Amino acid sequence: MDDDIRRGDLVAEGEPEQEFNPGIAARLPRKTVAGGALVRDEAGRILFLEPTYKPTLDIPGGIAEYDESPYEACVREVQEEIxxxxxxxxxxxxxxVPALGVWSDALAFVFDGGILDQPTIDRLVLDPSEARAHYFLTLEEAAPRLRPSMARRLARALQALTTSRPTYTDFGR
Known part of the structure; x- marks a missing residue:
């Protein structure tokens, strides 16, 4: 979203409401929010990255920073990573996505990253601090290298491409 539009929208909202019970906002739980892109090649295969920081494949995207929307995080992370x-x-x-281990629960947004032609694919440059390799794979080919929840999430994303209707899932279901 354009910064001027956002500033105007914030002004239109008026003064922030005051806490009824001082300190309650600081005690509320926080969720991690991430935005990823379902990018495909002309054969319909999905662009997967092999991250440097975890053992499973992932799609381009990442965690939103403070006061950054999931969409803005997706745009920024895609450009940084590829x-x-x-x-x-x-x-x-x-x-x-429920809490697991040291990680808090999260909301993962998947956006349509479009279809890349070969000349665009040839310009792809990975950030070596984020990804060591990239692959265009079908979901079935990638599934053994994905967390089951990611495979389910991407299956629903592919379904949303055909129905033109976004969907909500709990842990990919």
Whole structure:
């Protein structure tokens, strides 16, 4: 969203409401929010990255920073990770991911990253601090290297592409 539009919208909202019970806002739980892009090649295969920081494949995207929308995080992270400023399309899936280990629960947004032609794929440049390799794979080919919840989430994203209707899932279901 354009910064001027956002500033105008914030002004239109008026003064922030005051806490009825002082300190309650600081005690409320926080969720992690992430935005990822379902990018495909002309054969319909999905662009997967092999991250440097975890053992499973992932799609381009990442965690939103403070006061950054999931869409803005997706746009920023895609450009950082693969070196391309892609036109990110509509929302496909919002998936709630439960807390696991040291990680808090999260909302994962998947947006349509579009279809890349070969000349665009040839310009793809990975950020070596984020990804060691990239692959275009079908979901079935990638599934053994994905967390089951990610495979379910991406299956729902592919379904949303065909129905033109975004969907909400709990842990990919």
């Amino acid at each position: 070196g391309l400023a892609l036109p990110i399309g509509p929302l496909l899936v919002v998936d709630w």
